[in-house]
Amino acid sequence: MANGERELPRPTPETQNFWDGTKAGELRLQQCGDCENVYFPPRHFCPGCGSKNVAVLKASGRATLNSYVISHLPAPGFTPPYAIAVAKLDEGPKMMCNIVDSPQTPEALVIDMALEVSFEKINDDITLAQFKPAGGQ
């Protein structure tokens, strides 16, 4: 880790359940009971139809690499070059992440490759949902 500490999320009442989930090893999305929309980030209503009839949906953790960049710029808590990626979950929503357990190169990071969630404990309060190449590589 170079240049100080990585910025950590500051959970809010609307998002606490998501961060409780990552600590427990679960990737929690939300689903609308009226229109069935699955959405992220969390909030207390469905952004598709406005219904408050929403419930937690535990995601499979399976995803594909939708897009990414490899940053060569300095960033607190990161050693460049490092990938900033967007995983597209099998359930539909997209989520920003880093790709762990993989070289940070265009050759290793192939658009649409299969990913799986990998929880990275930062401290007692925060665990990040990261992604790694699927298949135990």
Added chain:
Amino acid sequence: MKRNSVAIVGASETTELGKVPSMSQVQLHADAALNALADAGLKLSDIDGVATGGHNAVEIAHYLGIVPKWLDGTSVGGCSFMLLVRHAAAAINEGLCNTVLITHGESGRSGLGRHGSSIFPSLFQQQFERPFGVTRPPTMFTIPVLRYMKDFGLTEETLAMVSVVQREWAGKNPRASFKDPITVDDVLNSKMICYPFRLLMCCLVTDGGGALILTKADRAKDMPQKPVYIRGTGESAETPMISQMADFTSSAAFRVSGQQAFESAGISHADVDHLMIYDAFAHLPIYGLEDLGFVGRGEAGPFIAEGNTRAGGKLPMNTNGGGLSYMHSGMYGMYALQEGVRQMRGTAPAQVPGAEISVVHGVGGMFSASGTIVMTNVA
């Protein structure tokens, strides 16, 4: 809005662009404002509406000694100024004020008198993006592009051509920051910033400002400058988080803003003589050309590479050299509008002969917001 009912009667950039260590941000606003007033033949006391983005509008009004009847501080990033033109035109038509001053100033390079981000921070971005190492715009704005490249076969060479063509335009502009010609190889051999983006695919970081003065079209006829009429307008917003852009190959904000602008102006794409598409990074003109409907999906890269947007091409675009080569203070939208005005007045350094309709399209944040203005010199 009634077409051509409001006109731009004053327009100017700051006296200097580039590195301006003698002025803090508020003075850049004021320098541009005073230049625009002189351009319009007006005095500060003639202004009864004040608007700015990325800076406290109250501070701008107070600094200029104006107690306005109408104020707008819409701050959605670089396209704030397109939205402010739209809002000002509506306010003038509604009779809320008569003469609006829209200012921009940004000490982007020298950092004098800035107060942090020009866009409100996002709650979700703090929690769901910043922990993954996004920092400055090159680490965010670029994220959709590998998706686009795979889906449409856009190559790095074609992407680099955007920078090459814009530099050609900059070479015709004495005020451009970079004027020397560049090649595709120069772009692809420049320093890697954020794969697949190289230095020469990223905008400049400079100091500068600009100001516009708008009033009713019937008043404009008696003023010193050739009036530039607001013929159509559009605006929209999608998301404060690049990761939540619904389609990484197309901007919903661009599509909604552009469609409103074309429909309100009552024009077709063939009517457009001159085009500005905010180019903070080399991919933005590609997304803009497609989302505004000038070309089909996946066609914009080849359209630029084949020379259609260069001098003498059928759709001259970013004729000042753009954010890639002319200047980019951080919120470039004002400079795109200024070039639209110059083209409509017939005073641009790289003038498009006989141009009557200019479309000026802006982006705010990282595909977060958008604003589009259709200008004309034909009443």
